[in-house]
Amino acid sequence: MTTRLTTSAMIASFADPGQKTTSAPFGHALVRLADERPEIVGLSADLAKYTDMHIFRDAHPDRFFQLGMAEQLLLGAAAGMAEVGLVPFASTYSVFATRRAYDFLCLDIAEPNLNVNVVGALPGLTTGYGPSHQATEDLAILRGMPNLTVVDPCDSVEIEQCVPALAAHPGPTYLRLLRGNVPTVLDQYDYRFVLGKAAELRTGRDVVLISTGLMTMRALAAADRLAADHVDVAVLHVPTIKPLDTDAVLRAADTDRLVVTMENHTIRGGLGESVAATLAFAGKGRGILPIALPDEFLAAGALPTLHDRYGLSTDAVVDRVRGALGT
């Protein structure tokens, strides 16, 4: 039995005790891609080791570029490399890519619509450090940026599949990176990542959970638990936050079922509001139960403690759904 973590470490796992995991899926996927595509390069801002970029650095040292703890340079230089025909993956923590280097992502990468792939680790609440490292509003920051594709993967399987898809997409992308020992969940489902597409992972008559990122893992676990109570729960996984698969969202949410959105992100400006807007803009406005982080700067602490406290744990999700159903 795994001991439950109780410390506010920067690098922490959100895997459930005993859960199957895969080590550094992003780094290994990038190496495999680079073996086939010589124009793939990797850049980091003194965080290669903590963004799984070190796997690529060790496999392709001549194609790895260290820019130092200088995120404006990281993204400006990534743009310059794309301008001369390379396909960069630039990794740092999400907070630094979005808050600190926004202007460089916007004007050097997104405006010229370059194939630069920005990889942000510790998205949402995936670190025990406080607000300095918790990128709880990165989706809200980036959804307003024209040309940018935003992907929030669920697990190691999805990360492995999306890396080549991001490189193949001609424009800029932002990946919410899960790093280290990443849960492996989608191997149990008949799933293929398609950029811009949502996927119904399970069907259900009573509730539909529309989820993104690691919350899809929690959605699937919650659906299993609720099934034991004879509540039939569907799960629509939405890995691409922008552009949103509005057809799939409308098909899932224009229903008599309870509609729940689930995201590892503040309730402001993420998936929940995107789904609400999609429904309202289509004249299908209706109530939604949003499961998201509160509009607050969050506490430091151990991830399991914080996921319980802020409502992202499977227990918390099940309780919210039961409450809404009145069961």
Place this chain on the structure above:
Amino acid sequence: MTTTVDQQSARLARLRDAAHRIRRHAIDMGEVQGQGYIGQALGVADILAVVYAEQLRLRPHDPHWDGRDRFLLSIGHYAIALYAALAEAGVIDPDELQTYGSDGSRLPMSGMASYTPGMEISGGSLGHGLAVATGMALGLRHRGNPARVYNLLSDGELDEGSTWEAALGCAHHGLDNVTAIVDVNALQADGPTAGVLRTEPVADKWRAFGWHAIRVDGNDLAALTAAFDELRAHRGSPGVLICDTRIGCGVPLLETREKAHFMRVEAHEWQIARDQLEEGYRK
């Protein structure tokens, strides 16, 4: 390379003609809109003449040629000067300059890459050019492409921390295919640079960051050519040419006007400016 006295004077005469045409184009464009950063354009005309008439490897009719030297204008408001230089270099037709700043023109008042052939980046938000140049230079070297990367920045742009992030990066990676050109006109939006945010000693700062730095009078063509020749031959570290320029250079009416970042020119003064420019050129 040895050059005879005759060759050097012919070279300088050619550059003086180019700089003159760039200034005349800039004044014509300023008159079209009744405004523009004409003071800065006249100040950097000599630098752009040397860069575009002899330093850059370009194919004027193939602005995306992979082997071209890249010239990055991070100071987007200097676009008026760059358009004049692109016309001089044959990248754009001089007749097109009269559309400067008009709706639908390929020559907007702030330089944008998607609008204008030969405009490598969209400037305007300062402190971006040298970071992008770092990546281009790293990428070109990685690909075995001998092209060089130039970045024209202003002394005001040295306020931006990102410029110094990139200065560290270029030096760390030994990017001797990068040449930064700093236009020191000692003036920025809120007044003289010395009073806004002191950047001197500029050359010492670049040297401390690991750059090969040369400082010249940016309106002295002989000094500019010697400096560019030295930088081109330099190996092992990036080079920076710090150019002290005079706002309005070549037009006494504007040189002597109270210094302002955005210089107002009355409608009747454009012809005076043109006349003074011709007069100075004929001397």
